[in-house]
Amino acid sequence: MITVNKIDVLAIGAHPDDIEAGAGGLVAKFVQQGLSVGLLDLTAGEMSTNGTPEERQKEAQGAAQVLGVTWRKCLGLPDREITLIKKNVKALVEVIRQSRPRLILCPYWEDRHPDHVNAARLTIEAHFDAGLKKVCDHLLPHRASHLWHYFLSRATEPQFVVDVSHCYEIKRAAIMAHKTQFGQGRDIQKTFLNAGPGSFLSIIESRDCYYGSLMGCQYGEGFITAIPLAIQDPTSLLGVKG
Numbered sequence: 001m002i003t004v005n006k007i008d009v010l011a012i013g014a015h016p017d018d019i020e021a022g023a024g025g026l027v028a029k030f031v032q033q034g035l036s037v038g039l040l041d042l043t044a045g046e047m048s049t050n051g052t053p054e055e056r057q058k059e060a061q062g063a064a065q066v067l068g069v070t071w072r073k074c075l076g077l078p079d080r081e082i083t084l085i086k087k088n089v090k091a092l093v094e095v096i097r098q099s100r101p102r103l104i105l106c107p108y109w110e111d112r113h114p115d116h117v118n119a120a121r122l123t124i125e126a127h128f129d130a131g132l133k134k135v136c137d138h139l140l141p142h143r144a145s146h147l148w149h150y151f152l153s154r155a156t157e158p159q160f161v162v163d164v165s166h167c168y169e170i171k172r173a174a175i176m177a178h179k180t181q182f183g184q185g186r187d188i189q190k191t192f193l194n195a196g197p198g199s200f201l202s203i204i205e206s207r208d209c210y211y212g213s214l215m216g217c218q219y220g221e222g223f224i225t226a227i228p229l230a231i232q233d234p235t236s237l238l239g240v241k242g
């Protein structure tokens with residue numbers, strides 16, 4: 001069992017660069033607003049074309065520093081084997097119960113990469129089980145009030161968009177901290193992530209730009225949630241004080 005501290009927001013990714021790509025702007029914004037954020041990579045990304053697990057771990061910690069989060073941990077599931085077995089759900093339940101977040105972020109449930117799909121499914125299961133008293137009863141139950149899904153290589157119409165324009169340089173720097181994945185160099189092979197006009201990097205930035213345009217700002221990150229957002233103060237949406 002890995003040990004983590006209590007935080008406000010728990011962001012979960014299948015691989016060490018997922019959170020930065022899908023929700024790096026929101027994470028940076030939360031940190032700037034004084035919330036504590038923990039990042040959990042389900043795997044060390046050891047199956048990636050470029051970079052060793054050691055290099056990737058170093059890069060992940062570098063990106064965590066750029067974002068200013070409280071902690072970043074790896075759950076240690078095998079890359080390409082994020083299966084929905086009890087052992088994996090329990091390991092994630094233990095992290096959720098220790099960290100006791102108000103919000104959990106995880107990938108959207110449709111994606112070209114099956115690990116992202118499975119990371120979403122595993123998180124949905126663990127988010128639910130974490131609130132069940134009789135599931136691994138050595139830790140107190142906890143169910144986060146919010147579970148928001150961020151987009152990676154596939155997206156749908158977002159339910160809401162967060163203006164991340166003023167944090168966008170931080171998001172870019174956090175992504176580029178993963179040099180073996182997004183950098184260029186003689187030792188780095190060209191992949192879907194780092195090369196070409198249809199590369200993952202260009203998908204992320206053009207999508208953030210498009211979502212930003214929907215709300216009249218430069219960059220926006222889109223999210224969806226199966227739990228309806230409760231608006232306590234409708235005037236806050238109108239930019240006036242309630």
Ligand SMILES: [Zn+2]
Binds near residue numbers: 014018116
């Ligand atoms: Zn990934």
